[in-house]
Amino acid sequence: xxxxxxxxxxxxxxxxxxxxxxxxxxxxxxxxxxxxxxxxxxxxxxxxxxxxxxxxxxxxxxxxxxxxxxxxxxxxxxxxxxxxxxxxxxxxxxxxxxxxxxxxxxxxxxxxxxxxxxxxxxxxxxxxxxxxxxxxxxxxxxxxxxxxxxxxxxxxxxxxxxxxxxxxxxxxxxxxxxxxxxxxxxxxxxxxxxxxxxxxxxxxxxxxxxxxxxxxxxxxxxxxxxxxxxxxxxxxxxxxxxxxxxxxxxxxxxxxxxxxxxxxxxxxxxxxxxxxxxxxxxxxxxxxxxxxxxxxxxxxxxxxxxxxxxxxxxxxxxxxxxxxxxxxxxxxxxxxxxxxxxxxxxxxxxxxxxxxxxxxxxxxxxxxxxxxxxxxxxxxxxxxxxxxxxxxxxxxxxxxxxxxxxxxxxxxxxxxxxxxxxxxxxxxxxxxxxxxxxxxxxxxxxxxxxxx
Ligand code: PHE
Numbered sequence: 215x216x217x218x219x220x221x222x223x224x225x226x227x228x229x230x231x232x233x234x235x236x237x238x239x240x241x242x243x244x245x246x247x248x249x250x251x252x253x254x255x256x257x258x259x260x261x262x263x264x265x266x267x268x269x270x271x272x273x274x275x276x277x278x279x280x281x282x283x284x285x286x287x288x289x290x291x292x293x294x295x296x297x298x299x300x301x302x303x304x305x306x307x308x309x310x311x312x313x314x315x316x317x318x319x320x321x322x323x324x325x326x327x328x329x330x331x332x333x334x335x336x337x338x339x340x341x342x343x344x345x346x347x348x349x350x351x352x353x354x355x356x357x358x359x360x361x362x363x364x365x366x367x368x369x370x371x372x373x374x375x376x377x378x379x380x381x382x383x384x385x386x387x388x389x390x391x392x393x394x395x396x397x398x399x400x401x402x403x404x405x406x407x408x409x410x411x412x413x414x415x416x417x418x419x420x421x422x423x424x425x426x427x428x429x430x431x432x433x434x435x436x437x438x439x440x441x442x443x444x445x446x447x448x449x450x451x452x453x454x455x456x457x458x459x460x461x462x463x464x465x466x467x468x469x470x471x472x473x474x475x476x477x478x479x480x481x482x483x484x485x486x487x488x489x490x491x492x493x494x495x496x497x498x499x500x501x502x503x504x505x506x507x508x509x510x511x512x513x514x515x516x517x518x519x520x521x522x523x524x525x526x527x528x529x530x531x532x533x534x535x536x537x538x539x540x541x542x543x544x545x546x547x548x549x550x551x552x553x554x555x556x557x558x559x560x561x562x563x564x565x566x567x568x569x570x571x572x573x574x575x576x577x578x579x580x581x582x583x584x585x586x587x588x589x590x591x592x593x594x595x596x597x598x599x600x601x602x603x604x605x606x607x608x609x610x611x612x613x614x615x616x617x618x619x620x621x622x623x624x625x626x627x628x629x630x631x632x633x634x635x636x637x638x639x640x641x642x643x644x645x646x647x648x649x650x651x652x653x654x655x656x657x658x659x660x661x662x663x664x665x666x
Pocket of ligand 1: 234235236237238239240439440441442443445447533534536537
């Protein structure tokens with residue numbers, strides 16, 4: 215049996231876990247769901263849920279990964295009895311979910327790549343680009359979107375086949391500092407726009423009347439998505455942990471880092487969007503529409519645009535590598551005779567095939583719409599606001615059964631530098647009751663909204 219890799223340094227884990235958590239979810243999805251749900255009140259809800267629901271589940275996923283040293287499908291082999299049936303279905307669902315999410319994620323990452331290349335060309339040629347044509351050409355051309363998605367998947371594949379150190383730790387580790395640097399620089403630029411004060415009010419002033427029956431489940435779905443929980447990603451990352459690593463602290467830090475990056479993304483994106491669209495931006499393409507339009511008006515537009523889309527692309531690539539890695543490590547854990555390279559190859563091909571559906575959603579399949587939402591948006595809402603909370607519900611119930619009491623206690627009560635003993639009881643209550651309870655409440659409210 216090949217020896218399982220482990221993180222070379224603890225810092226390496228943080229870079230990869232944060233690199234995988236920070237992705238399109240923070241920079242593209244967060245602004246769009248926040249605006250769809252009316253701003254400040256939703257942000258507050260999101261912050262509370264990230265800490266009370268997302269973080270405890272993240273800790274549980276890391277913990278089971280560390281204690282079994284397996285990915286989620288590998289763990290199903292070790293469990294027995296009643297627990298096994300529930301857990302096996304959740305495990306399968308989470309891997310299928312990861313697979314489909316990666317396929318539409320790849321399409322949007324392809325858009326980002328395209329915009330980065332256009333701004334680069336504009337910079338080199340010193341020309342301004344026509345932003346309307348820009349997006350229209352891209353969305354109208356399904357084959358171009360498939361081609362861009364395949365370039366993106368090849369890049370992710372190249373990293374994944376190299377394994378934990380040479381692949382994940384090295385590549386994401388190198389990209390993260392650049393991402394953070396670019397993000398800070400861009401936030402400073404954005405703050406100088408005259409819409410900054412308005413966007414602060416929109417983001418942080420909670421007007422609860424703006425919340426709808428769907429807001430709770432949307433916020434939950436987004437929390438799980440942005441923290442990469444419910445996919446088994448953190449189980450796989452936990453399986454590369456060394457014995458001495460402290461899981462609760464790791465879970466806390468990853469949650470805080472991801473949340474801070476989302477808020478920074480809000481500070482960056484909202485002033486720009488408000489500048490452009492007078493508050494109408496609850497649409498997945500709007501970031502790609504409004505931002506270039508604003509940038510082409512300024513002298514340093516091409517440079518700013520290039521920096522923004524490189525930043526977004528780094529985030530998208532890190533997250534895609536995380537998604538890709540989970541599928542591959544599950545296949546390898548489950549089927550010992552399949553090599554990592556082969557598993558990665560087949561995963562890439564399969565994902566690309568599925569990605570044709572979202573890629574053609576704005577052209578060949580444009581007619582297919584429900585409530586004004588095209589295929590790509592429907593996939594996004596269906597997977598993240600429905601399927602993901604269901605899988606997370608199963609995951610919290612499954613993990614609270616499968617996790618051994620001794621393992622849990624050892625993680626929290628270990629005579630360690632960090633004293634987390636006081637948190638142990640709270641965490642168990644969160645895992646067993648708070649997470650399932652809030653998810654069920656979210657679905658009940660959603661149903662109530664549909665009936666009323
Ligand atoms: N958390 C990532 C984002 O916010 C998405 C993701 C989910 C990445 C699951 C890896 C695993 O974009």
